[in-house]
Amino acid sequence: MHGTVFPPLEIGEVLSTVHFLEILSAIFLILTVLNRLLPHIVSASLMKGLAVLGGIIVSWELISFYEIINPVLLPPPSRVVSLMAHLWSIGFLQTQIYSTVYKITYAFTLALVSGVTIGIMISYFSNTFSFLESFLNAIRVVPAPAWLALAILWFGIGHASAIFIIWLGIFFPILLSAVAGVAKVEQVQVETVLTFGGDKYDVLLEVVLPVIYHHVLTGARIGIGIGWITVVTAELVSVSANSGLGWMINDSRILLDITTVMVGMFLIGFLGIVSDAIINRFEGLVPGWD
Amino acid sequence: MAMRGETDKRFGPGSHVVEIKDIKKSFYVYVDEGQTVLSEKRRWFSRKKPGELVAIKSFTLDVDHGEFVALLGPSGCGKSTLLRILAGFETPTSGFVTFKGNAINGPDPQRAMVFQSERAVFPWLTVEGNIGLGPKLQGMGKKARKEAVAKTIELVELKGFERAYPKTLSGGMLQRVAVARAIVNHPELLLMDEPFGALDAQTRNHLQDHVVKIWQSIEQTIIFVTHDIEEAVYLANKVVVFTARPGEIKEVVSINLPHPRDRTSEEFIGLRNHCTRLIRDKHPEG
Ligand SMILES: Nc1ncnc2c1ncn2[C@@H]1O[C@H](COP(=O)(O)OP(=O)(O)OP(=O)(O)O)[C@@H](O)[C@H]1O
Ligand SMILES: [Mg+2]
Numbered sequence: 001m002h003g004t005v006f007p008p009l010e011i012g013e014v015l016s017t018v019h020f021l022e023i024l025s026a027i028f029l030i031l032t033v034l035n036r037l038l039p040h041i042v043s044a045s046l047m048k049g050l051a052v053l054g055g056i057i058v059s060w061e062l063i064s065f066y067e068i069i070n071p072v073l074l075p076p077p078s079r080v081v082s083l084m085a086h087l088w089s090i091g092f093l094q095t096q097i098y099s100t101v102y103k104i105t106y107a108f109t110l111a112l113v114s115g116v117t118i119g120i121m122i123s124y125f126s127n128t129f130s131f132l133e134s135f136l137n138a139i140r141v142v143p144a145p146a147w148l149a150l151a152i153l154w155f156g157i158g159h160a161s162a163i164f165i166i167w168l169g170i171f172f173p174i175l176l177s178a179v180a181g182v183a184k185v186e187q188v189q190v191e192t193v194l195t196f197g198g199d200k201y202d203v204l205l206e207v208v209l210p211v212i213y214h215h216v217l218t219g220a221r222i223g224i225g226i227g228w229i230t231v232v233t234a235e236l237v238s239v240s241a242n243s244g245l246g247w248m249i250n251d252s253r254i255l256l257d258i259t260t261v262m263v264g265m266f267l268i269g270f271l272g273i274v275s276d277a278i279i280n281r282f283e284g285l286v287p288g289w290d
Numbered sequence: 291m292a293m294r295g296e297t298d299k300r301f302g303p304g305s306h307v308v309e310i311k312d313i314k315k316s317f318y319v320y321v322d323e324g325q326t327v328l329s330e331k332r333r334w335f336s337r338k339k340p341g342e343l344v345a346i347k348s349f350t351l352d353v354d355h356g357e358f359v360a361l362l363g364p365s366g367c368g369k370s371t372l373l374r375i376l377a378g379f380e381t382p383t384s385g386f387v388t389f390k391g392n393a394i395n396g397p398d399p400q401r402a403m404v405f406q407s408e409r410a411v412f413p414w415l416t417v418e419g420n421i422g423l424g425p426k427l428q429g430m431g432k433k434a435r436k437e438a439v440a441k442t443i444e445l446v447e448l449k450g451f452e453r454a455y456p457k458t459l460s461g462g463m464l465q466r467v468a469v470a471r472a473i474v475n476h477p478e479l480l481l482m483d484e485p486f487g488a489l490d491a492q493t494r495n496h497l498q499d500h501v502v503k504i505w506q507s508i509e510q511t512i513i514f515v516t517h518d519i520e521e522a523v524y525l526a527n528k529v530v531v532f533t534a535r536p537g538e539i540k541e542v543v544s545i546n547l548p549h550p551r552d553r554t555s556e557e558f559i560g561l562r563n564h565c566t567r568l569i570r571d572k573h574p575e576g
Contacts, residue, residue: 188410191379196424196475197399206423210414286414287455 013082017065020078021058028054075259084263097267099243100235103159104227104275107166111223115171116216119178124185124208136175144169144226145233157237162244165234170223177219181212213286221279228272245271305391307479307511308353308376313385315346315371344536345371349385351530351539353513358505360522361515362565363532363540369515370406372537373481376513377403389479399428402477406484408464411456411471417443418452420467424475438474445504446470462493466500473504482514486521498524502549519569523562524551531568540568 015023031050034042057077063069064076071079087093122132144165151161189207198206235246245264252260320340345368353359361369374380375387378397387394389401402424404410411420421442425435443449446466456464465485472480482501486494498521505512516522522529529543545561552558 186407186409188405188407189412191377191397191403192405192410192412192423192471193427194379194397195377195399195401195403196427197397198427202427206427207412210412213414287457288413 013086015078015082017061017076017078020061020076020081024054024058072256073258075262079259080262080266083259084266087260087263093263093267096243096245096248096264097271099247100231100245100268101271103162103234103244104166104224104231107163108170108220108224108227110163111167111170111174111227112216112220114167115174115219115223116178116212119175120182120204120208120212123179123182124204133179136172140172140176144230148233148237152237161237162231162234162246165237166227166230169226169230170220173223173226174216174219177215177222178212181215182208184215185211210286214283214288217279217282221276224275224279225272228268228275231268305354306352306388307355307357307390308351308513309388309391310349310351310372310376311386311388313346313349313375313382313387314344315368315375315380316383317343317345319343346382346538347536348538351542353511353528355511356509357528358512358526359514360526360529361513361532362519362522362529362569363517363537364534364569365517367532367535368537369517369532370483373403373483373513373515376479377401377481399424399475400478402472402475402480404465404468404472404480404482404485406487408456408461408468408488411464411467413456416453416455417448417459417467420456421470421474423471428475442470442474445473445507446500460493461489462497465489465497469497469501469504473508473510476508476510478511480510480512482512484515484517487516487518494518494521499550501525506549519562519565520553523558523565524553529565531565540571543568 028050031042031047035044035047060074061076061078064071064074064079084093118132118136122130122136147165147168148161151164155161155164185208189211190203193203193206231244232246232249235244236250245268249261249264249268252258252264318340319342349372351359361372363369371380375382376389376394378394378401381395389398394401412423415423418439422435422439425438430438440452443452446469448463448466448470451459451463456467459467469482469485472482485501486497489497501512501514502525514522514525523545527545529545531540531543532538533540543561543565547555547557547561
């Protein structure tokens, strides 16, 4: 999207409030029917949740419509939806989503590998590497955004800096969970592998990794949450790369384009839920005692 | 006798599988004024003094091939410690222990261990996976492994549960998995540390019969730790009665009753009472 004037000034066709409420009612009607027909997919509790959400959206729409709050500061959902549809239709949103997902996936993978490796090193092979622990603890308490300046100096302005900052946010929860997991390894389990002629590396593969699996998953869920929080800060340094939802939010904020800010916020929230659900899928892969 | 080359040649059929010669095992712990053992680790601000805790002392025992030895004694007398020395997880403070004529240094697949804790069965592996762990670690091929595992599963009567995870099994079944996992490689020596301690009486009796069956079907030596007198007399042909800590041998009782044994027979009750008296001797107050 290089060279595009951002934010796109024309917003496309805007839904009228009446039209928007009509569509909402239609969706709600369809869901009610689905709830009757397929109660195990569209469950009653899901319906309750959606009803609350619907109520909030309708009130928000009306608040803007009657200008109870200045619609420039609180644009109505109909406007946000219209803008989102427009940005999607010109291919602009896809680019930003791709860019952000790319960075966060990259950072997450790095954090997972480095967090588990270093976590195992400082706890399982503890006598050799335990000196790292206090050093890492000191780094941990410094929030990732505080690294912005250093990141720019080290990696320049661009993707690498953003990935570095996101990585920092995800790395520590995973590291700590791996360390906590190793502490849960029981002596009998280690000795079992040793009696069968296994060595330290067999213990690592057969015992340590399965035991820390669930702990690391929990760490990964917390980590990805922090990752999404860090995206907006991290993409401050992506200016030259001119892409990402965080960058979109930052730039629109400066121009007081609240509608675009809201589109970005909505998408980050949505992608956050999706990423959490994906990690959750791995939960059942390795059984434990529960 | 401590020389390796020498003793190696002496080992043959009929000679001892395990030789325990005058061993002593002490742990270094920290004690307070009342001489109570507090912890293995000393905090830098604590005023507790380092002390020595003698778990086993002047212990000598030979075990022959095919014997079923029960180690019987009160809690804390060092039974597990002795078993851990035989498994190779601990080294005696003095004296020496040999296995087939060689000094024991470290664990060995030829000396398999059934741990007391049910956590020793890996919850992340199926019954099949747990039992196949030993063969896998010894680099047995997939096909041979499957065969060995299937055979053992049949032996411990767990057929139909190959794919089950430990958390779906009963306590008795878990212990059978633990036993199966230890015997699948046909170890020379099977070490069992109170394997049925946590089970109800009925399940325990059932599993005792299992162990006898396994012992009879696979030619192997078993050393079995228990503090249940009846269990020791029911299973073993040699019951080693410990004194209270520090554990020494009080008496080695030979049980020359054929299997299956009748718990209500006169000889059985007589031997059981004999062992009970031996154990009670040391605790006149209990
Ligand atoms: N690693 C250790 N460090 C310090 N003391 C130990 C250690 N292992 C065992 N001991 C001590 O040695 C003594 C014997 O312990 P052991 O576990 O062998 O007893 P046991 O006969 O198996 O008892 P139980 O029937 O209750 O299992 C105990 O007093 C115990 O506290
Ligand atoms: Mg014990």
